[in-house]
Amino acid sequence: MPNIIETKKLDGSDILEINFGPQHPSTHGVFRMIVQTEGEKIRGLRPIFGYLHRNHEQIAENLPYAAIMPYTDRLDYVNALANNFGYALTVEKLASLEVPERAEYLRVIMAELARIVNHITVIGFMLNDLGAFFTPLLYAFRERERILDLFEEVTGSRLMNNYFRFGGVKRDLTALHLATIHQIVAKFPAFLEEFETLLSKNEILCMRCQNVGVLSPETATNAGITGPVLRASGVNYDIRKVDGYSIYHRFDFKIPLGKKGDVYDRYYVRILEIRESLKILEQALAKIPQGEILNKKTVPFIKMPRNFKPPVGEAYGRVESPKGELGFYVVSDGTPQPWRYHVRAPSLINLTVLEEMCLGQKIADAIIILGSIDIVLGETDR
Amino acid sequence: MAFTENKTEVDETLRAELASKGVIWTSLDFLYNWGRRSSVWPMQFGLACCAFEMIAAACARYDIARFGAELFRASPRQADLMIISGTVTKKMAPQVVRLFNQMPEPKYVLTMGACAISGGPFIDGYNVLRGIDRYIPVDVHLPGCPPRPEALLHGLMELQKKIASQEILKAEWYQKGLKREFPIPELGPHGLVPKFNPEVWQPAKKDPRREHYGATILIGKKLKAPDLEHAAAVKPAAPGAV
Numbered sequence: 001m002p003n004i005i006e007t008k009k010l011d012g013s014d015i016l017e018i019n020f021g022p023q024h025p026s027t028h029g030v031f032r033m034i035v036q037t038e039g040e041k042i043r044g045l046r047p048i049f050g051y052l053h054r055n056h057e058q059i060a061e062n063l064p065y066a067a068i069m070p071y072t073d074r075l076d077y078v079n080a081l082a083n084n085f086g087y088a089l090t091v092e093k094l095a096s097l098e099v100p101e102r103a104e105y106l107r108v109i110m111a112e113l114a115r116i117v118n119h120i121t122v123i124g125f126m127l128n129d130l131g132a133f134f135t136p137l138l139y140a141f142r143e144r145e146r147i148l149d150l151f152e153e154v155t156g157s158r159l160m161n162n163y164f165r166f167g168g169v170k171r172d173l174t175a176l177h178l179a180t181i182h183q184i185v186a187k188f189p190a191f192l193e194e195f196e197t198l199l200s201k202n203e204i205l206c207m208r209c210q211n212v213g214v215l216s217p218e219t220a221t222n223a224g225i226t227g228p229v230l231r232a233s234g235v236n237y238d239i240r241k242v243d244g245y246s247i248y249h250r251f252d253f254k255i256p257l258g259k260k261g262d263v264y265d266r267y268y269v270r271i272l273e274i275r276e277s278l279k280i281l282e283q284a285l286a287k288i289p290q291g292e293i294l295n296k297k298t299v300p301f302i303k304m305p306r307n308f309k310p311p312v313g314e315a316y317g318r319v320e321s322p323k324g325e326l327g328f329y330v331v332s333d334g335t336p337q338p339w340r341y342h343v344r345a346p347s348l349i350n351l352t353v354l355e356e357m358c359l360g361q362k363i364a365d366a367i368i369i370l371g372s373i374d375i376v377l378g379e380t381d382r
Numbered sequence: 383m384a385f386t387e388n389k390t391e392v393d394e395t396l397r398a399e400l401a402s403k404g405v406i407w408t409s410l411d412f413l414y415n416w417g418r419r420s421s422v423w424p425m426q427f428g429l430a431c432c433a434f435e436m437i438a439a440a441c442a443r444y445d446i447a448r449f450g451a452e453l454f455r456a457s458p459r460q461a462d463l464m465i466i467s468g469t470v471t472k473k474m475a476p477q478v479v480r481l482f483n484q485m486p487e488p489k490y491v492l493t494m495g496a497c498a499i500s501g502g503p504f505i506d507g508y509n510v511l512r513g514i515d516r517y518i519p520v521d522v523h524l525p526g527c528p529p530r531p532e533a534l535l536h537g538l539m540e541l542q543k544k545i546a547s548q549e550i551l552k553a554e555w556y557q558k559g560l561k562r563e564f565p566i567p568e569l570g571p572h573g574l575v576p577k578f579n580p581e582v583w584q585p586a587k588k589d590p591r592r593e594h595y596g597a598t599i600l601i602g603k604k605l606k607a608p609d610l611e612h613a614a615a616v617k618p619a620a621p622g623a624v
Contacts, residue, residue, distance in 0.1 A: 022477055025426050025456040029433070030474055051474045052430055054497075055507030062506070071503065077431035141441040159434060159528055312608045333608035378430055 015043060018363070022051045026129045026367045029377030033354075033366075040362050045355040049348075052381040060341040065091055066166070066305035068341070072328075073160040075343065076379040078121055081114035081151075082321040084164035089245060090317030090328040091166050095310040100292040103168040104247045109181065109284050110154075110163060111319075112277040116188070117147050118322035118374075119228075119270040119277075126267060126371040127199070130208055136199065143191050150180055165302065167295025178285060185281045192274060200268065209264035213357040213369035216261060223353050227324025227346055229373055232269045233261035239320040250287075251280045263365075266372040273322075306336045323347055323374055343382060347375040411549050418462075418488070419450075419545040422538070425461035426454035427481070430468025432495040432528040439531035449538050458484040463541070465534075469497035469504055470511045472574050479566045482518045487555035487562065490545075492522045492537055499523050505591075508573075516578035518564055 021032035030051035036044035056075065060068045072087045073080035085107060092099065099107075124140030148158045154171055155161040163170050173181075199205055215225070217233045230237055238255045240248040256272035258265030301308040310332040318327040324346025331340040350373050358366045392407055400407050428436060439446045446452050455461045458481045470478055482491065493514060496502030501512040514520065521544060524537040554560060564582070567574040578585070 022474065023427055023458075023481055030429060051471060051477075052469065053471055053473065053509050054430075054469050054504040055509055058508065059504065059506050074431055074503070077434060137437075138442050141438060142443070145438070145441075145443050158530065159431060312610065314610055331608060331610070333606075339608050 014038065020366075026371070028125065028371070028375055031370075031375065031377055031380070033370075035358075035363065035366060037363050040364075042358045042361055042363055042366060045358050045366065047351060047354060049381050052377045054378075054382070056382040057341050057343065061338055064305040064336045065308050065310070065338065066301065068338075069164065070160065070162045073162055074378055075345070075382065076321065076323065076326070076347070076376045077159055078376055079114035079118040079322055080159060080161045081110050081163060082118075082319060082326060084161065085111050085246075086317055086319040086321065086326045086328050088164040088166060089319060090315050090330050091310065093317050094313060094315035094330055094332055095166065095308075097167040097295055097297060099167055099246075100295060101289050102172075102291040103293045103295075105284050105288040106169050106173055106293065107164065107246060108248065108251075109173070109281060109288075110151075110161075110169075112280050112284070113147050113150070113181070113184075115277050115322045116274050117144050119274050120144060122322075122371075122374045123195075123267060123270055126263075126368065126374075127205075129367045129371040130205065132205075136195070139191075139195060139198075143188070146184055150177065150184070153177065165294060165298065166308070167298040168293050172293050178288070181281065182285060185278050185285070188278055189275070192271065196271065200271070205267075206264065208365075208368065209267060209372075210262055211260070212263045212361060212365050213372065214260060214262045215353060215357055219353060219356060220261070223356075224349050225324070225353060227320070227322070227350065227374075228269045228273060229266060229324070229350050231255060232258035232265035234258055239318055239325055243318065245317075245319060248280075251283050253279050263368055263372040309334055309336055318344070321346060323376070323379070324350055343379075345379040345382060347373075347377075347379040348381075351375055351380060412546075414550055415546045415548060419542040421453075422449075422451040422463050422490075422541070422545075423453045423455050423461050424451055424463040424465050425458055425481070425485070426456045427464065428467055429470065429474065430495075430497065432467035432498070435528045435531050436465055436467045436494065436534060439534045444531040444535065446535065446538070449535060449542070451538055458482075459486065461485055462488070463490045463492060465492045465494055466498040466514050467494040469495075469502065470514045471509050472511055472569055473509065475511045475514070475517060475574060476566050476568060478514060479517045479564055483563055483566070487560070488548075488553065490521045490541055491518055492524060492541060493520050494524045494526075494529055494534060494537070496525060496527045499525060502527055511574070513583075516583045517567060518579075519582050 016037050018035045018037060019032070020035060021027040022030040032048040032051065034046045034048065035042055056071060060071055069084060069087060072083040075083045120140040120143055124137035127136040128134060151161055152158045154173060154177060155163040215229065215233050217235050220230050220233045221235060226237065234257050236255055236257055239245065241255060253276045256269050256276065258269050312332055312334045314329070314331045316327055316329045318325050325344065326346055327344035329340070329342040329344070330338050333339040354370065354373065357369050361369070397407050438444060440452060440454065451463070464482055464485065466478065482489070493499050497504060498514050501510050504510045505512055522537045522541050524533055526533055550556065565576070565579060567576060
């Protein structure tokens with residue numbers, strides 16, 4: 001790779017080209033960017049992808065529908081359940097399957113727990129990038145482990161859950177599990193308050209984050225940004241409300257919005273979203289009915305996945321993943337394998353405004369702006 | 383691989399007697415390896431999903447610091463151990479080999495997860511390297527998708543056993559004329575060139591994967607696209623054909 005780092009004279013000023021990554025502790029994986037700086041200010045930024053391109057879509061087009069489910073776990077590996085949710089919704093739309101009442105509640109409970117896991121992890125990593133080295137992350141991971149214990153007990157795996165099935169879920173939650181979730185939900189606000197007293201009004205955090213990496217609502221909407229990054233800019237768009245997929249329209253929750261669209265807003269919107277998720281969990285735990293957890297039509301396909309052949313057609317399903325709008329587009333040609341399978345990854349599309357947010361900022365801020373977008377390379381590169 | 387533990391030839395009772403008087407009698411090998419194995423500095427280098435289990439192992443519950451390996455260094459120049467945590471793609475493989483070359487001797491490699499060992503679930507991908515052991519020597523393979531943090535700790539303990547079995551006089555990094563630069567592959571239009579480093583890895587004579595699966599690996603590319611408009615006209619509601 002020639003000329004990665006070079007000094008040029010342009011308009012009488014020194015422009016330095018700096019290479020970040022792919023091996024860098026703050027790039028959240030194997031992301032690489034080339035930054036042009038003048039003094040300490042950023043003049044240009046060019047991201048380079050593809051270091052984790054592992055052919056998710058191509059592999060999926062040669063697999064039976066059910067066998068794609070574990071691959072979706074590995075898209076966004078911080079919260080595998082949201083990916084499962086999106087893919088299951090798409091195939092259910094394609095094959096016009098219905099989901100039993102109890103299964104819908106189980107899906108929402110697990111997806112919201114995954115959202116909490118994702119948000120606290122992201123906040124921990126963002127503060128790691130800020131220079132609060134490992135301390136907030138240790139607090140965040142302490143809580144994360146409690147939820148992962150539950151995931152492990154229910155789904156059999158800590159990270160790669162593979163919990164959803166077409167027309168239902170894999171395993172039922174027992175009364176003991178529900179009691180554990182009750183306990184997690186009851187204890188979580190105390191942790192959040194502890195976290196917030198340490199951070200939210202911390203002077204250093206405010207100085208580093210406020211008015212840094214401002215994203216205007218117009219740019220965000222035009223670039224197709226979704227998720228907490230969009231809502232931090234003050235645009236009220238949440239697919240849980242807009243689409244009302246699954247049973248989200250039954251719950252009473254608010255969409256937290258930011259005012260300025262800076263890094264601090266993005267941090268704070270995530271904290272508020274955890275509180276809203278806790279509200280949803282409380283309501284879901286109170287209302288959860290008894291009953292089936294899997295549509296009877298799909299039970300035979302658990303053992304013989306190759307017999308599952310949706311009719312010819314196409315479907316696009318989307319969910320509000322913690323990172324934004326996660327969409328799956330599947331085209332069926334009547335065979336056990338999909339003809340086309342595409343993922344609309346929120347991390348990739350949110351990354352397109354990185355340069356816009358970084359221009360004119362100091363070079364140390366580029367790292368926290370990247371951290372505040374919340375990318376996962378498994379999803380970006382696929 | 384079987385390791386032979388370094389043991390002193392001094393009588394145990396004599397050692398105990400000396401130890402009670404405040405004298406420690408041991409071999410230089412043991413002391414040297416005790417120091418090395420108790421402070422393995424891994425490189426902070428996350429590739430994919432397994433990196434999260436690596437971070438979890440470094441955090442409070444699993445606490446890799448109990449084994450002396452908590453100091454994750456961001457620079458390869460300061461690291462002893464490279465934990466390859468995740469899928470190595472063909473675009474990333476040259477960088478991994480280059481980072482390994484930059485580490486000072488003695489250096490060790492631990493592959494974490496099925497992807498780094500063999501390609502794992504992504505083995506059929508055109509951009510996925512089927513195991514990093516094709517280019518660099520690997521000391522510990524850690525299977526799992528992803529392996530639990532406890533498994534990483536076990537892998538580290540296995541590595542410590544290996545370190546304890548090495549001898550100063552025979553150690554290859556003290557030999558004269560040591561040159562352990564591994565050739566860095568290049569990503570060409572048809573994948574990596576060279577395909578593997580013959581000094582490190584040789585292809586197996588039999589392909590166990592092909593023997594097991596037979597012809598089912600070779601799923602042909604479908605050629606005819608589905609006629610979506612026609613299908614919609616014939617079956618407007620698409621009743622659950624499942």
